[in-house]
Amino acid sequence: MIYREAGQFKASYEEDQQIFPIKQDRIVMAALVAAAFFVAPFVASEYWLQAVLTPVLVFALAALGLNILTGYAGQLSLGTGAFMAVGAYATYNFLLRLDGLPFLVGLVLGGLSAAAVGVVFGLPSLRIKGFYLAMATLAAQFFIVWALAKFPWFSNYSSSGIITAQRIEIFGFAFDTPARKYLLTLAIVSLLALVAKNLARTNTGRSWMAVRDMDVAAEVIGIPLMKTKLLAFAVSSFYCGIAGGLYAYTYLGTVEPDGFGLDLSFKILFMIIIGGMGSVLGAFLGAAFILLLPVGLNVLMHTSVGALVPATLASNLELIVFGVLIIFFLIVEPHGLTRLWQIGKEKLRLWPFPH
Amino acid sequence: MARVIGDVILDLQNISLSFGGVKALTNISFDVREGEIRAIIGPNGAGKSSMLNVINGVYHPQQGRIVFRGQERRRMNPHEAAAQGIARTFQNIALFKGMTVLDNIMTGRNLMMRRNFLWNALYWGPSRREEIAHRKRVEEIIDFLEIQNIRKTPVGRLPYGLQKRVELARALAAEPSLLLLDEPMAGMNVEEKQDMCRFILDVNEQLGTTIVLIEHDMGVVMDISDRVVVLDYGRKIGDGPPDEVRNDPVVIEAYLGAGH
Ligand SMILES: Nc1ncnc2c1ncn2[C@@H]1O[C@H](COP(=O)(O)OP(=O)(O)OP(=O)(O)O)[C@@H](O)[C@H]1O
Numbered sequence A: 001m002i003y004r005e006a007g008q009f010k011a012s013y014e015e016d017q018q019i020f021p022i023k024q025d026r027i028v029m030a031a032l033v034a035a036a037f038f039v040a041p042f043v044a045s046e047y048w049l050q051a052v053l054t055p056v057l058v059f060a061l062a063a064l065g066l067n068i069l070t071g072y073a074g075q076l077s078l079g080t081g082a083f084m085a086v087g088a089y090a091t092y093n094f095l096l097r098l099d100g101l102p103f104l105v106g107l108v109l110g111g112l113s114a115a116a117v118g119v120v121f122g123l124p125s126l127r128i129k130g131f132y133l134a135m136a137t138l139a140a141q142f143f144i145v146w147a148l149a150k151f152p153w154f155s156n157y158s159s160s161g162i163i164t165a166q167r168i169e170i171f172g173f174a175f176d177t178p179a180r181k182y183l184l185t186l187a188i189v190s191l192l193a194l195v196a197k198n199l200a201r202t203n204t205g206r207s208w209m210a211v212r213d214m215d216v217a218a219e220v221i222g223i224p225l226m227k228t229k230l231l232a233f234a235v236s237s238f239y240c241g242i243a244g245g246l247y248a249y250t251y252l253g254t255v256e257p258d259g260f261g262l263d264l265s266f267k268i269l270f271m272i273i274i275g276g277m278g279s280v281l282g283a284f285l286g287a288a289f290i291l292l293l294p295v296g297l298n299v300l301m302h303t304s305v306g307a308l309v310p311a312t313l314a315s316n317l318e319l320i321v322f323g324v325l326i327i328f329f330l331i332v333e334p335h336g337l338t339r340l341w342q343i344g345k346e347k348l349r350l351w352p353f354p355h
Numbered sequence B: 001m002a003r004v005i006g007d008v009i010l011d012l013q014n015i016s017l018s019f020g021g022v023k024a025l026t027n028i029s030f031d032v033r034e035g036e037i038r039a040i041i042g043p044n045g046a047g048k049s050s051m052l053n054v055i056n057g058v059y060h061p062q063q064g065r066i067v068f069r070g071q072e073r074r075r076m077n078p079h080e081a082a083a084q085g086i087a088r089t090f091q092n093i094a095l096f097k098g099m100t101v102l103d104n105i106m107t108g109r110n111l112m113m114r115r116n117f118l119w120n121a122l123y124w125g126p127s128r129r130e131e132i133a134h135r136k137r138v139e140e141i142i143d144f145l146e147i148q149n150i151r152k153t154p155v156g157r158l159p160y161g162l163q164k165r166v167e168l169a170r171a172l173a174a175e176p177s178l179l180l181l182d183e184p185m186a187g188m189n190v191e192e193k194q195d196m197c198r199f200i201l202d203v204n205e206q207l208g209t210t211i212v213l214i215e216h217d218m219g220v221v222m223d224i225s226d227r228v229v230v231l232d233y234g235r236k237i238g239d240g241p242p243d244e245v246r247n248d249p250v251v252i253e254a255y256l257g258a259g260h
């Protein structure tokens, strides 16, 4: 079947408003999701499930959260790691202190806690923008990580703030193997990705983008700036909070405040820069790319090509490639891999008759 | 449909506005009647854009009264003005550059959209129906302004003239009763100007929308407006039907004579 929208006439606006208006896209997407649910858990090794696929999903969710705030609503944030930490530590405390609280409820409460904290630290966005707002979120980043380490109550008086995730049980079913944890993560992330897509294609998402692109005009049209910005902070931080909860519960199992430091925030920022600002797909592409790059480079280093690279360079190769890519995307293609993907599709749509 | 000019719907009384030491508007009074096309003209820096900004609440005058639809106000924020049915376009295009034409126009309907983000998150039932219903209305505007073929194009990629038209579409999407247009034809070629003129007249005649418009092209102003206000250095120096204003020696001295 040739990739084309011709012949696929949209009989109604309803059809045109679909997430994937082109039929081939829908088929590919459905196949990918089906493979992720029904094939990957059975064919992938424990190492891949635990150390590659699960973290890719968790980071994609965090990147999605940041993309809602920065990519869609245009508010730069360096506090992603801190909002994840709030999600992880709040989930831990809810599950610890409320006896018999179901895991999913604890996770959602963790997300809501992160949302509340996000709104508080988003308040400066009503007065300041860009670089100065980034500084304000940076303050959130340092303050929260500091507070979690400083007050032992948050980690139930463990040494240096380390928390160990409780066993995950949902309706009596234990999620205790890498495959089960992966599936749980996949289900939650898929659901939240769908929600993000829905927000993006309705009035909520348009208001965010309007505030991002030109706030004066948005206000004149009747979009309330304060409400719209704070909602972006809340939803974004909720996503980051859930990602933080999953980071602790389905990915690492044990976390400490320092693990949610500024490098984590930057890592996620790089994901949306490389994956594509203001795109749900971009969050997934960016997370997969950044987490798989070291794996790929490692494989490459063990081939004959790798033998040609001097050892001193090889050890820094990852950083060099990252740096070059980020500069490339910032300057040449601000819409990241997603845009490259779209350009590819546009070419494909014309293929085999490019004129 | 015959045009009907009704009662005064907007009455501006003794408006003064200054920025620090700069007096942008000094003691200006004029009114706008329902259903008319009211032009504001004047040399660069005369205070025309400031006047529009006062009307829709972007600027707050230090003195004066504004009566809109019988309600007096001193200051109002742009959001309230929009809620009362005032929409506008900007002198420097103020579209949402990263969004498609369709999405830009859809934002114009945000005040009529009632579903909150929780409904939208589900995109189900009422939220979906609402989106589709508004999409239908927006498509009517797209047809009206003849921009069907660019509806999925990001506005940043469009030529200037079309961007101006999309901005008009976005303002119309709000179904305003008062439409403020700040130099809708600036920078256009003759053909684009003719199209825009026709659209403005159609909006006024077919939708009955009251229009206040700033324009430098005197030919256009004389053609389409019912009454003209002339500003110079922030003061009103003329007000009346186009013919009268055109022959007013004070206006000729200040504006028309000066090379225009
Ligand atoms: N936000 C502002 N801050 C300071 N001064 C302003 C501001 N807006 C307008 N002014 C000043 O007010 C005066 C009137 O400006 P305005 O933009 O209303 O003129 P205009 O008639 O629209 O001119 P043009 O034909 O060039 O668009 C100018 O002297 C301008 O510099």
Ligand SMILES: [Mg+2]
Residues within 6 Å of the ligand: B048, B049, B050, B091
């Ligand atoms: Mg002006």
